[in-house]
Amino acid sequence: MSDKDMKFETVEDARAVPVTRGQRFKRHCARRWWIYLIAGLVIALAAVLGIIFGAIPAIAQSSVNDSKLQVDGIAITSPSNTQFTLSMNSTVHAHTPVSASFSPQTFEMFLPPSDGQAIVPFMSLSIGSLKVADTFTINVSDVATNIMNEEAYLAFSEQVLRNPTLNLGVRSNPQVNVGAIKFHVDYQKTVELKGLNGLSGIKLYNPTILDTPMEDGTNMVTDGVIPNPSSFTLQVGDLTVDMALKSINMDLGYSVVKDLTLHPGDNKVKIYNHVKPELIKNLLFISSLKGKNTDILLTANSTVFNGEHITWLEKPLHDAPPVVAVLNPE
Known part of the structure; x- marks a missing residue:
């Protein structure tokens, strides 16, 4: 057999060996490995971004919901019919699975509809940045606050x-910051207050009946204690009330508590009474x-602060049933 024939047979044998699909895929991968590496990285990045921009906000919203x-x-002070000064101390209890903070936000307050x-x-309160923890405080002091809706705020005042x-x-709707990731959550809570x-x-x-009335007409002074079981500090101003002897429904005149601010607990006050002159020497009145x-x-008549009648204080107090005060309690 010649060399030429020998070479032909060798070529024929080589062409006869089949190449499998797996072998072709391996050769393809060997030549284009960089394409698959990039594709894998893109898939991995997409998964990570899905966790970051999907799972983390969802976890944060769930934590806010459970807080x-x-x-x-x-404290509501310096009242007027359009605004007042507001201070508030509060505590938030929450489970925080990640380290986060809130950007400055605005709280809106309302009566649950x-x-x-x-x-x-009926009012809003701006809050600065907050570091989120399992327990953290939100405290603001002396913030000038506008009344956003007079009717709604009057209803709130009535309930208070x-x-x-x-x-x-x-x-x-605060912005939450988790490292460089930023997103918003919906925050809405209802709290019970006293x-x-x-x-x-x-x-x-x-x-004590005065032998000589004061310049403003006060002819009797009384010491008083006004309890405030709430967590509200409320600056009222000059509170004027009509007074009557309950046992015989005798109209006695009116009383004024000057510069009244109600703090939580018992409030000791001086009461300036304008008793009807004809009752000052009345034996029944004196014996009482x-x-x-x-x-x-006691029926509230008016509340005046800085010369202005404060409607959202005056109306609820005036429209309420008379308050029974006990003179000389045992």
Whole structure:
């Protein structure tokens, strides 16, 4: 056999060996490995981004939903019919699986509406940046606050003044910062607060008739204690009330508590009474001043601060049932 024939047979044998699909794929990968590396990285990056921009915001929203807001104290001072000064101390209890912070945000406050009714905020409060932890505080002091809706704020004031408890709604849409990741969550909570319970439980002591009335007409002064079972500090101004002897429904005149600010707890005040002149020497009236546990009916007449009648204080107090104050309680 010649060399030429030998070479032909070798070529024929080589062409006869089949190449499998796996072998072709390996050769393809060997030549284009960089394409598959990039594709793998893109897939991995997409998965990571999905976790970051999907799971983390969802976890944060769930943590916000499960958190609890506790209002420790609210102070409403320098009242007017359009604005007031607001201070608030509160505590948030939350489970925070990641380190995060809130950018500055604005709280809107409202009375929780009935089913089907829209939320009507009556005031807002700007809050600075907050570092989120399992327990953290939100405290603001002396913030000038506008009344956003007079009717809604009047309803809120009525509940604060008259009721033993009330619900306050708080909402915001803060930006959450988790490292370089930023997103917004919906924050909405309802907290139960203690109200002033109609100023019930007022006690009066040491009624003293003045031989010579003061320049403003005060002819009797009394010491008083006004309880405030709530967490509200409320600056009222000059509070004027009509007074009557309950046992015989005798109109006695009116009384003024000057520069009244109600702090949580018992508030000791000086009361300036304008008793009708014809009653000053009335034996029945004088005996009632000396008796024990004498019930005096008090009906709010007006509240004045800086010369202005404060409607959202004056109206709820005036429209409420008379308060029974006990003179010389045992």
